[in-house]
Amino acid sequence: MxxxxxxxxxxxxxxxxxxxxxxxxxxxxxxxxxxxxxxxxxxxxxxxxxxxxxxxxxxxxxxxxxPAPDEAKHLFGARRILEGGVVRHLCRRLPDEAWDCLVECIEAEDHAHQNGNEAAALRLSGDFHLLMARLTSNPVVEAMLRELVSRTILAIAVHQRAGTSGCRTHEHRRLLALMRAGDADEAVREMDNHLGALEAGLDLSTKRKAAPDLRAVLQAAAATTRSGPAGG
Amino acid sequence: MxxxxxxxxxxxxxxxxxxxxxxxxxxxxxxxxxxxxxxxxxxxxxxxxxxxxxxxxxxxxxxxxxPAPDEAKHLFGARRILEGGVVRHLCRRLPDEAWDCLVECIEAEDHAHQNGNEAAALRLSGDFHLLMARLTSNPVVEAMLRELVSRTILAIAVHQRAGTSGCRTHEHRRLLALMRAGDADEAVREMDNHLGALEAGLDLSTKRKAAPDLRAVLQAAAATTRSGPAGG
DNA sequence: CGGCTGAAGATTGTGCACAAAAAAGCGCCG
DNA sequence: CGGCGCTTTTTTGTGCACAATCTTCAGCCG
CATH class of the missing domain: 1.10.10.10 (Winged helix-like DNA-binding domain superfamily/Winged helix DNA-binding domain)
Known part of the structure; x- marks a missing residue:
């Protein structure tokens, strides 16, 4: 095909x-x-x-x-809601192999960080979040988060500040420990902080992109009214 | 277009x-x-x-x-995770107009129920859930739940038992009251029960659909091996 | 010299034709 | 009479051509 x-x-x-x-x-x-x-x-x-x-x-x-700054914020907001639910769902109990998988993923991310491969590290970081979704054994949840992670990568590519790396692995480790301990509320809070730190690493000032937004607004306005100066 | x-x-x-x-x-x-x-x-x-x-x-x-029975279960599982987060997000505070909107939606659903229009009632019930997502002011969350609600409607159409109606409006009312009171944990639990009741109204026996599944399995097997009796 | 009008170029939107694959129907052989 | 293979038919997959629209730019007028 x-x-x-x-x-x-x-x-x-x-x-x-x-x-x-x-x-x-x-x-x-x-x-x-x-x-x-x-x-x-x-x-x-x-x-x-x-x-x-x-x-x-x-x-x-x-x-x-x-992704516009507003869209990026919505992306992180959606991830807080969805991944919060995922964490709460996973806190109950999981086979040891699952925990090993997560540990392995974190170690791979650490390895990429040590080699200075930031792109791979960001990718592995996304894989970690995606793996958590997969561990829910719910393809629907997995698909939703995959889309969210992809768009988040895009948003990071657009608004990333210089010198800021992606997910810190120690946050992933702490989250993992909290989930393994079964402390749902604290684990969800850690996930919230983690996503908050990720969002804080971006420059989401809405005014800086006024020029391209202006053109888009004008296009939208013209498309809406259909009676502007575009006609012959 | x-x-x-x-x-x-x-x-x-x-x-x-x-x-x-x-x-x-x-x-x-x-x-x-x-x-x-x-x-x-x-x-x-x-x-x-x-x-x-x-x-x-x-x-x-x-x-x-x-939607296969398994997929239907995954659908409801995803909605539990996502809508649980939505409810928790909405519990904090919301303008009075928002609550009025929700009440209005419930009353419309009640009206449809009284008229015996079950299809419209099911549709309004989905609109209620969708409206809650919209009240998060997060288009991403709204889009995700819209897709989930649509697929849920399809799943209900396939597996609905005779005589079972969709969302009971009194559950919506209780959920609304709980959210308005700010009792997040209890509201989430009510949402869980509500979705559970909806799922319980379906007949999700995985064995009853063995015949059509058999054909699909054979098709998939033939497509995988590519060396079956299909070749000439 | 600035702004506007017109045409030219480029790109997408859409329709149509051909090829490939699968399904269905049919005839043939055991 | 039943099972198997072939042929026909239907439907999708793909490529190509034309039209509509937008962008750009050159020329012209105030």
């Missing part, structure tokens, strides 16, 4: 930071890159849009999504 | 019970119904698939999703 190949590869390129936010995704270019027509590309782009990874402007084209 | 029209109308037809689960969604038929080519139809189907409302089998076509 060509469609899924285009979708998976493009998604991997976006999440793996190969395609920075704001990159124009011209259909012909992608079609040429995969040696296929525009049909599969359009299918993949539609899926990517649903995941919030690309923005599809009518008659303008597709772009790698640039 | 034709695409969005096809998408919105088809979605409305599925959620509104006009298209029962399992219905074959032939592209040509939909294209003819909307007087357009198959392009917009494919786009709409891709979006619908991402929302979990249709199942898209390769080289077979699109069908209105029939």
């Amino acid at each position: 060509v469609k899924q190949h285009v979708f998976a590869s493009t998604r991997e390129a976006i999440v793996g930071r190969k395609l920075p936010p704001g990159t124009k995704l011209t259909e012909d270019v992608i079609a040429a890159a995969f040696n296929c027509g525009r049909g599969p590309v359009r299918w993949a782009l539609a899926r990517l849009q649903d995941e919030g990874l690309v923005t599809l402007v009518p008659n303008r084209g597709a772009f790698v999504a640039e | 034709v695409k969005q029209h096809v998408f919105a109308s088809t979605r409305e037809a599925i959620v509104g019970r006009k298209l029962p689960p399992g219905t074959k969604l032939t592209e040509d038929v939909i294209a003819a119904a909307f007087n357009c080519g198959r392009g917009p139809v494919r786009w709409a189907l891709a979006r619908l698939q991402d929302e979990g409302l249709v199942t898209l089998v390769p080289n077979r076509g699109a069908f209105v999703a029939e």
Whole structure:
């Protein structure tokens, strides 16, 4: 199946930071890159849009999504709600193999940090959160969090301050210990703080991006009224 | 835009019970119904698939999703986690207008129940849950729950027992009172019980659907090995 | 010299045609 | 009469062409 190949590869390129936010995704270019027509590309782009990874402007084209500051805040807010529930769900009991999996994931992240590979560390950090969702044995929850983590990576790529790393592994370790101990309330609070620290590492000033927002607003206004200066 | 029209109308037809689960969604038929080519139809189907409302089998076509018993359980589990977080988030404080909105929604649901319009009541019940998500002022949370509610409606349509109605409004009222009182733990518990009652109203026996599952399993096995009797 | 109008270029939206794969129906052989 | 293989038919997967729209830019007028 060509469609899924285009979708998976493009998604991997976006999440793996190969395609920075704001990159124009011209259909012909992608079609040429995969040696296929525009049909599969359009299918993949539609899926990517649903995941919030690309923005599809009518008659303008597709772009790698640039989460606005407000959207980034909403993303973190949603993760607080969802992952709080996940943590509370996991606190009850879990087989030892599950805990080992989480420990292994943290160690891999530590290893990436030591090698100075920040991109891999950020990716592993996301994998840790995703692994927790997987441990709920609920594919629906897992899918929701996967989408949230992907978009969070995008938001971090856009608004990341210089010198700030992703998830600190010691926070992950503490969270793990709290969950293993069964202290639900404290574990949820730790997750809240953890996500708060992640959000605090970003620069979410809403005024700095006034110029591009202005253009978007004008476009939206013109599209709404349909009676502006665009007509001949 | 034709695409969005096809998408919105088809979605409305599925959620509104006009298209029962399992219905074959032939592209040509939909294209003819909307007087357009198959392009917009494919786009709409891709979006619908991402929302979990249709199942898209390769080289077979699109069908209105029939959530399996396991998937239905996962749906309710995800809603427990997500809506539990929503309730906890809303417990803090909310303007009076918000509470009025919720009361109004409950009364509309009551009205539908009195008129014997069960389909509308189920729809209003979903709107109540959706309204709570909207009151978080978080579009991401709202979108996630909208998808979950839609799929839940589908699951109910498939597995509903005879004589069981949807959300009881008095449970909604009690939940509302608890949230307004600020009793987070008790409100979350009420939400849990409420969703549990909804799930209990379904017949989620996994063995009864052995026959159709068998065919799906055989198809999957054939697709995996690629060396079955299908080849010529 | 600035702003506006017009055309040209580029890109997406849509429809149509062909190919491939699966399903169904049918004939044939045991 | 039942099971198997082939053929036909239906439907999706893909590519290509045309039209609509937006952007850009050159030329013109005030």
